[in-house]
Amino acid sequence: MAVITIIGTNYVGAVYAAAFADLGNQVYGVDIDERKVQLLSEGISPIYEPGLDELVTRNLKAGRLRFTTCYDEAVPVSEFVFICVGTPSSFSGEADMRAVRSAAEMIGKTIRGHTIIINKSTMPIGSGDLVTSIINQVKSPDATFAVVSNPEFLREGSAVQDVFNPSRIVLGAEDREAAERVAELYSALNAPVLITDRRTAEMIKYASNAILATRISFINEIAQICEQYQADVKVVAQGMGLDPRIGPLFLDAGIGFGGSCFPKDVKALSYMAQEAGCHPQLLHAVLEINQDQRRRFVHKLQTMVGDLHQRPIAIWGLSFKQDTDDIRESPAIDVVRMLIQRGAIPRCYDPAAMDNAREVVPEAEYFDDPYEAVRGTDALLVLTPWNEFKQADLGRVADLMRQPVLLDGRNLYDPADVRRLGFRYAGVGR
Numbered sequence: 223m224a225v226i227t228i229i230g231t232n233y234v235g236a237v238y239a240a241a242f243a244d245l246g247n248q249v250y251g252v253d254i255d256e257r258k259v260q261l262l263s264e265g266i267s268p269i270y271e272p273g274l275d276e277l278v279t280r281n282l283k284a285g286r287l288r289f290t291t292c293y294d295e296a297v298p299v300s301e302f303v304f305i306c307v308g309t310p311s312s313f314s315g316e317a318d319m320r321a322v323r324s325a326a327e328m329i330g331k332t333i334r335g336h337t338i339i340i341n342k343s344t345m346p347i348g349s350g351d352l353v354t355s356i357i358n359q360v361k362s363p364d365a366t367f368a369v370v371s372n373p374e375f376l377r378e379g380s381a382v383q384d385v386f387n388p389s390r391i392v393l394g395a396e397d398r399e400a401a402e403r404v405a406e407l408y409s410a411l412n413a414p415v416l417i418t419d420r421r422t423a424e425m426i427k428y429a430s431n432a433i434l435a436t437r438i439s440f441i442n443e444i445a446q447i448c449e450q451y452q453a454d455v456k457v458v459a460q461g462m463g464l465d466p467r468i469g470p471l472f473l474d475a476g477i478g479f480g481g482s483c484f485p486k487d488v489k490a491l492s493y494m495a496q497e498a499g500c501h502p503q504l505l506h507a508v509l510e511i512n513q514d515q516r517r518r519f520v521h522k523l524q525t526m527v528g529d530l531h532q533r534p535i536a537i538w539g540l541s542f543k544q545d546t547d548d549i550r551e552s553p554a555i556d557v558v559r560m561l562i563q564r565g566a567i568p569r570c571y572d573p574a575a576m577d578n579a580r581e582v583v584p585e586a587e588y589f590d591d592p593y594e595a596v597r598g599t600d601a602l603l604v605l606t607p608w609n610e611f612k613q614a615d616l617g618r619v620a621d622l623m624r625q626p627v628l629l630d631g632r633n634l635y636d637p638a639d640v641r642r643l644g645f646r647y648a649g650v651g652r
């Protein structure tokens with residue numbers, strides 16, 4: 223059993239705090255946001271993440287998990303301190319490191335004895351050195367420490383499952399013993415461990431997200447070509463995926479990727495490349511294709527139904543993907559905004575993300591029932607692959623609409639089945 227502090231209890235921090243506690247450690251979750259600490263202390267996760275409330279509650283009850291706003295209560299008694307604060311995109315694409323800097327400073331001021339500090343947030347290459355130098359400036363002379371980079375690869379919506387089933391544990395450190403100590407925290411999970419230097423570990427995170435984003439933009443470009451030549455991108459992806467060198471995952475064509483990671487990390491990597499005098503042509507193309515994908519989708523709607531002015535259009539799905547209420551960089555939100563710009567009346571439904579969407583797009587109409595949202599509309603746009611939409615009663619939907627037009631932005635339905643119900647149907651690349 224180890225004593226661990228997790229700084230930052232947003233999605234990554236909250237999941238790791240609860241998971242490390244579940245593995246038998248004594249864990250403190252520290253956050254400067256009192257509201258978050260209060261909620262988590264009651265077993266309520268401030269974010270929507272399936273299974274997280276139960277995991278938190280179980281470990282609060284077992285006395286292994288505590289949330290606090292006070293560094294002094296947690297850091298001095300901890301052998302491991304994880305930095306899990308946000309590194310959002312600034313205007314230039316560069317990662318905003320303000321939260322990391324202030325966390326490092328607070329850690330530096332409160333560490334006692336020997337402490338291993340772990341950078342878990344996605345941080346620009348060289349951040350391990352930055353954290354080291356900040357801590358060195360403020361720590362008490364008798365405190366010693368090592369900084370280890372240990373990037374996370376959790377997916378939103380399946381973070382609780384991912385945290386206990388990692389594909390690999392990547393550790394970057396100049397001090398190998400420190401990396402091995404951190405590896406022990408994960409030993410019960412039986413995942414392959416890769417120990418390298420800090421900068422290489424930091425790069426592994428960026429490169430991993432960048433190639434996944436690249437695959438999505440790649441298949442979206444193929445989808446565009448498929449449309450012109452009457453090929454079906456879904457079957458193309460299936461045929462490609464059978465080649466073990468290619469594999470089947472992350473080849474779903476659609477309206478593109480969003481979320482708090484891919485857009486931000488591809489931009490940050492591209493920024494770092496340019497700063498160093500490199501020309502990240504592929505990364506630029508990945509981002510450009512991803513933006514174009516949304517515009518092409520709205521254009522397709524216009525070719526199917528004509529001028530959008532004053533036209534009621536149903537929207538199913540607002541979050542950037544299924545099983546989350548997160549709308550950060552959501553392509554669906556962009557599509558809704560484009561519809562509003564063109565004078566349409568979006569009638570939206572999402573199983574989890576409507577409160578968040580209402581805040582950023584108050585002009586749209588929102589409905590608690592997916593079938594109410596489609597009533598009297600001229601088209602239904604399915605923008606997030608929630609299971610609820612896959613299982614929907616499309617016959618009922620067709621009856622409720624003014625004209626049955628279905629644009630399937632995530633290729634959820636079988637085109638022949640949908641057409642049989644009387645819909646005019648378009649997917650992406652089929």
Ligand code: UDX
Binds near residue numbers: 480484
């Ligand atoms: C991602 C990485 O998968 C994870 O390892 C990292 O730690 C954080 O970023 P996440 O953002 O939660 O996780 O979502 P992910 O499931 O990877 O999907 C990202 C976006 O790509 C979503 O908008 C999704 O709809 C889209 N996507 C995904 C596609 O359009 N096609 C695909 O084939 C896969």
